Amino acid sequence: MTLPMIPTITAFERSPDGGKGLARDMRVRWALEEVGQPYEVRLVSFTEMKASAHRTLHPFVQIPTYEEGDLALFESGAIVFHIAERNAGLLPDDANARARAITWMFAALNTMEPPIIDLGIARLMEGDKPWFEQRLPVVEDRIRIRLGELSVRLGDADWLDGAFSAGDLLMVSVLLRLSRSGILDEYPNLSAYVARGKARPAYQRAFDAQLAVFTGKPSSG
């Protein structure tokens, strides 16, 4: 089933990562590309994002948001879930397999993402603190614990539970945030897993579209 109208998402006019796929509209774009749903993007400046019109859409005044008719959603995980529920391709038909895929969506956002975000925050906001060098290994080791466990579970499988699902889409999106840290390289099967995600044509289209916002060049997709 196809969504009845073209949804509009919000994204940064100037993403802090320079359009390298780390802002969270990327995971929503990727999900929309996977299911073949066209979408529109409303770019917002930081000032616009913090203004009252956006606050009506997003109580925490962040991106991404998702509007489809009279439905307005926030939280990238909820948006990806909405897309996956209403379109074929991101959640299995079998009820148990579907529940497991949804479990991986939560695991990506609730278990894996928080320590990874902590590292980003530590680097960005605590780098000048006298205790930064002591805290950094603690933060990194918390990530390593989770990566080690995930690595064991993935083993030599392509995806976390059978076919590619919204669980993989979110997990790869979250792990991508480690790209610049080098930590992911310590887990070759996870590096290969992320590379498999990035190699998907839908990911490539989403990435190109996000990067095009930054470069000003139209995406090829």
Ligand SMILES: N[C@@H](CCC(=O)N[C@@H](CS)C(=O)NCC(=O)O)C(=O)O
């Ligand atoms: N849990 C939210 C997090 C959203 C979020 O942190 N968005 C970032 C961009 S990736 C943002 O808008 N940051 C600006 C801010 O928080 O002021 C989600 O997954 O959608």
